[in-house]
Amino acid sequence: MLALDNLSKHFGGVRAVDAVDLTFREGEIFGLIGPNGSGKSTTVNLITGLYTPTTGTVMLDGHDLTQMAQHERTAMGVARTFQNIRLFGNLSVAQNLWVAQNGRTQRREHFMSRWFKAGGEHGPEIEDLLRFSRLHTKRDLPASALSFGEMRRLEMARALASNPRIVLLDEPAAGASLEDGQLLAERIRDIRERGVTVLLIEHMMELVMGISDRIAVLNFGRKIAEGTPAEVQANRDVRAAYLGSKHEDEELIHA
Amino acid sequence: MDFYFGLLQIFGVHTLLGLSAYVVLLTGQVTMAQAGFYAIGAYSAGAATAMFGLHILPAVILAGLVTAGIACIVGFPALRVKGLMLVVATLAFGEMVRLFFFNLTWQVERGGEMVGPNGAEGFRAIRYFPENGWEVWHVTVFIWIVVAVIMAALWWMDHSRAGAVLRAVGHDETAAQSVGLNLTAVKVGAMTLGGFIAGVGGGIYAHTVTHIEHGVFGVLLATFAIAYPILGGLGSVFGTVIAVLFIQGFLIEGLRFVGDWRSLLFGALIVVAMNLRPHGLLGEHAPNLRRIFGREKTEREALNTKEAK
Amino acid sequence: MDYFFFIDFLQSLTDGLLFGTTYALIGIGFTLIFGVMRKLNLAYGAAALAGTYIGLAAFLSFDAPPTLVFLLSALGSGVIGILVYYCCFRFTPADYPMASLLASVGMLLFIEEVVIHASHGMPFPYPSVFRDATIELGDIWIRGDLLFVFGICVVAMAVLFWLLYRTPLGLATRAVSQQPRAAALCGIDPTRVNLLTFGITGILGGIAGAMTAAAVGVLSPIIAMGLTVKGLIAVVIGGLGSIPGAIIGGLLVGAAENIFLLLRGVTERDIYVMLLLFLFLVLRPGGLFGSTAGRD
Numbered sequence: 001m002l003a004l005d006n007l008s009k010h011f012g013g014v015r016a017v018d019a020v021d022l023t024f025r026e027g028e029i030f031g032l033i034g035p036n037g038s039g040k041s042t043t044v045n046l047i048t049g050l051y052t053p054t055t056g057t058v059m060l061d062g063h064d065l066t067q068m069a070q071h072e073r074t075a076m077g078v079a080r081t082f083q084n085i086r087l088f089g090n091l092s093v094a095q096n097l098w099v100a101q102n103g104r105t106q107r108r109e110h111f112m113s114r115w116f117k118a119g120g121e122h123g124p125e126i127e128d129l130l131r132f133s134r135l136h137t138k139r140d141l142p143a144s145a146l147s148f149g150e151m152r153r154l155e156m157a158r159a160l161a162s163n164p165r166i167v168l169l170d171e172p173a174a175g176a177s178l179e180d181g182q183l184l185a186e187r188i189r190d191i192r193e194r195g196v197t198v199l200l201i202e203h204m205m206e207l208v209m210g211i212s213d214r215i216a217v218l219n220f221g222r223k224i225a226e227g228t229p230a231e232v233q234a235n236r237d238v239r240a241a242y243l244g245s246k247h248e249d250e251e252l253i254h255a
Numbered sequence: 256m257d258f259y260f261g262l263l264q265i266f267g268v269h270t271l272l273g274l275s276a277y278v279v280l281l282t283g284q285v286t287m288a289q290a291g292f293y294a295i296g297a298y299s300a301g302a303a304t305a306m307f308g309l310h311i312l313p314a315v316i317l318a319g320l321v322t323a324g325i326a327c328i329v330g331f332p333a334l335r336v337k338g339l340m341l342v343v344a345t346l347a348f349g350e351m352v353r354l355f356f357f358n359l360t361w362q363v364e365r366g367g368e369m370v371g372p373n374g375a376e377g378f379r380a381i382r383y384f385p386e387n388g389w390e391v392w393h394v395t396v397f398i399w400i401v402v403a404v405i406m407a408a409l410w411w412m413d414h415s416r417a418g419a420v421l422r423a424v425g426h427d428e429t430a431a432q433s434v435g436l437n438l439t440a441v442k443v444g445a446m447t448l449g450g451f452i453a454g455v456g457g458g459i460y461a462h463t464v465t466h467i468e469h470g471v472f473g474v475l476l477a478t479f480a481i482a483y484p485i486l487g488g489l490g491s492v493f494g495t496v497i498a499v500l501f502i503q504g505f506l507i508e509g510l511r512f513v514g515d516w517r518s519l520l521f522g523a524l525i526v527v528a529m530n531l532r533p534h535g536l537l538g539e540h541a542p543n544l545r546r547i548f549g550r551e552k553t554e555r556e557a558l559n560t561k562e563a564k
Numbered sequence: 565m566d567y568f569f570f571i572d573f574l575q576s577l578t579d580g581l582l583f584g585t586t587y588a589l590i591g592i593g594f595t596l597i598f599g600v601m602r603k604l605n606l607a608y609g610a611a612a613l614a615g616t617y618i619g620l621a622a623f624l625s626f627d628a629p630p631t632l633v634f635l636l637s638a639l640g641s642g643v644i645g646i647l648v649y650y651c652c653f654r655f656t657p658a659d660y661p662m663a664s665l666l667a668s669v670g671m672l673l674f675i676e677e678v679v680i681h682a683s684h685g686m687p688f689p690y691p692s693v694f695r696d697a698t699i700e701l702g703d704i705w706i707r708g709d710l711l712f713v714f715g716i717c718v719v720a721m722a723v724l725f726w727l728l729y730r731t732p733l734g735l736a737t738r739a740v741s742q743q744p745r746a747a748a749l750c751g752i753d754p755t756r757v758n759l760l761t762f763g764i765t766g767i768l769g770g771i772a773g774a775m776t777a778a779a780v781g782v783l784s785p786i787i788a789m790g791l792t793v794k795g796l797i798a799v800v801i802g803g804l805g806s807i808p809g810a811i812i813g814g815l816l817v818g819a820a821e822n823i824f825l826l827l828r829g830v831t832e833r834d835i836y837v838m839l840l841l842f843l844f845l846v847l848r849p850g851g852l853f854g855s856t857a858g859r860d
Contacts, residue, residue, distance in 0.1 A: 049432075071437040079433075082429075082433070086427050086429060086430035088430065089426060090422055091422055091423060091426070095419045099423045100435065102435030103435070158434060161434070332845075333845070335846060336849045339603070339604045343800055347796075347845070348838075354832070354834050358832050358835070475673060478670075481666065482670075485666055516681070519673070519674055521673060522670040522671060522674030522675075523670065526651050526670040529652070529656055529666050529670065530656060533657050534660070
């Protein structure tokens with residue numbers, strides 16, 4: 001569905017992402033892993049349009065997104081969360097979801113009713129997302145008053161508010177405990193149940209290995225492996241690059 | 256009695272000036288251009304009635320539309336820069352407008368007299384109200400009807416999705432883009448709306464004073480424009496009104512006895528207010544929300560940082 | 565193009581470049597403060613003006629010699645700079661630049677009003693040196709007083725460079741402007757650095773104010789706005805945060821101003837200078853030397 005072709009991003013002499021090809025299939029959970037600084041977040045920023053690529057293209061079902069602005073990509077069905085949560089702290093929980101209703105179907109609504117109808121934060125879609133993220137009791141609190149875990153849930157719900165086709169989760173387990181990780185895995189499966197493809201960028205191995213259908217590994221901006229969790233775990237390069245520094249096969253790095 | 260009506264008129268036009276900055280400030284853009292927009296509104300409404308004999312209502316609306324158009328055109332390039340650079344850019348735009356009117360001479364003959372902007376002399380004899388037999392209280396009521404309409408519209412906007420979107424952009428532009436908001440459209444939209452309100456305000460102002468000249472529309476007025484909403488707090492339109500009443504009423508008219516030291520006091524007041532209540536008298540959020548959650552929030556934040564580690 | 569116009573043009577350009585050094589000094593002041601605090605001090609021009617008036621007071625009350633007047637102007641402005649720091653920057657939230665910005669605008673109005681009241685808004689004669697000396701280069705005359713202004717400003721810049729690049733104080737200042745938090749962890753007190761920066765930039769502003777007044781020969785409160793706006797333009801053209809940029813920006817503004825004066829007359833001159841700034845902001849928001857485009 002979403003395809004990255006020969007995607008590169010260079011910052012001066014640094015090749016943050018270097019000629020990466022990836023294809024995500026409709027309805028799958030795709031894990032993107034790699035050591036710190038391997039180019040995972042840069043890849044997300046290239047897909048969502050925060051950065052423009054040095055070379056390569058981003059295609060969504062045959063539509064070229066490469067030159068599109070961020071808001072146009074959202075309208076095409078690409079949504080994301082941030083590694084360091086970025087909510088609208090000055091708005092209420094429900095309003096955070098409300099402003100994010102910029103998806104394909106929502107854009108076709110009449111201009112006046114889309115922008116100037118009061119009380120839209122009580123719409124059925126928003127109520128549904130509030131229940132999904134278990135925040136319906138806190139709907140009128142300012143987002144800045146939520147706890148850390150609630151903020152993560154709200155940001156995930158906000159990403160879903162635009163009815164995306166694919167959502168990019170940038171390290172959703174950062175700062176969460178192992179038990180939270182279990183709940184998170186369920187929530188990510190729930191997202192897939194809604195018919196949304198998930199691209200999961202993560203450090204927490206248990207989480208990624210447990211729920212991903214397929215995984216790709218980045219190292220120094222290059223894709224070094226791709227396949228099912230079992231295949232990736234068995235891959236020598238991956239062990240060297242990713243696990244090597246922590247495990248006994250240290251010498252493989254230098255080999 | 257007329258003195259108090261005059262005072263109410265000043266409150267009215269300054270409220271419009273403050274509201275015009277309020278809309279733009281919601282998107283996180285600090286603009287020093289509002290005095291320039293106010294000047295454009297004043298000169299064009301003055302020209303419409305005094306030089307071309309329009310009725311006051313279409314003249315004021317025309318002034319608003321002209322100003323909105325200019326604000327929109329200026330908005331596109333100016334909003335490419337952010338934060339402090341935008342302050343400098345809009346400051347330059349405001350001064351440019353002021354100097355333009357300083358140099359503008361364009362007079363037509365009407366009733367045996369030459370009327371129109373006359374350079375440094377200014378634009379005299381914008382006498383629509385006295386010529387048409389409006390009394391002071393008529394004018395005052397007219398001004399406050401306009402203010403009420405615009406406040407109601409803005410209040411409505413604040414409670415619609417548009418208001419939430421403006422605040423979202425003001426809080427975090429990157430996040431706003433990521434949820435599919437077109438930053439340029441939102442910011443230019445706010446700038447255009449702000450321009451319209453400033454144009455209407457300036458147009459009315461020109462008719463209440465009958466004589467306008469470039470010196471009025473300087474940095475002091477631009478500072479007033481942003482000081483009202485910032486001092487009042489961006490929680491709601493009422494913060495701006497309260498700040499206008501406070502600054503103009505208490506400081507300027509109430510302290511009339513201290514004579515010419517008023518703008519000095521205005522300066523000092525801003526300095527003190529920004530030190531004591533940097534987020535405005537009523538705060539950033541709608542009133543009471545912040546008060547209630549203020550304490551809880553700080554505890555939670557402490558907890559969050561712990562959790563994050 | 566006829567010969568006389570060409571000479572006039574060159575003459576304007578020369579005068580503008582010489583006088584532009586005062587704008588460069590103000591620009592450096594804005595840039596230094598922005599460097600250490602990431603904030604804009606809009607009261608800067610007003611502080612420079614007030615300092616210059618302190619020098620003037622000495623001149624009027626006991627007929628002080630020009631050197632002393634200039635010195636007092638610079639020092640007075642330094643003291644006021646520190647005052648501005650305490651009033652507008654020390655206690656306003658660090659993560660909300662608008663508070664200190666608005667406070668500094670308030671301070672600008674405040675200082676300007678104090679000066680206007682103290683001087684009754686009247687222009688006063690200000691001491692000048694080498695008023696009658698001129699150097700002739702062919703048909704172009706270089707005014708002695710402008711050359712003096714130029715010389716003093718260059719000396720001030722040289723001293724500033726020495727301070728910044730050859731002393732521990734300068735090292736600390738540059739460290740804070742690069743990485744405030746890391747500098748604080750290394751034991752540099754940011755408040756002290758900020759305080760010193762405001763003092764030093766205040767002195768620079770005072771020199772610029774004194775030299776402006778010396779070049780014109782009279783001092784009036786109007787120059788505060790001119791210094792503020794032209795200094796800002798110099799910084800934006802050069803790139804906020806870059807000292808060489810501020811110098812080149814200042815010279816450019818001085819030159820452009822004088823050329824527009826020649827071409828369009830005194831009332832329209834500033835419109836074109838503003839237009840220049842607006843164009844720069846829009847087309848090259850990072851300035852000639854800066855990479856801080858859109859930074860706030």
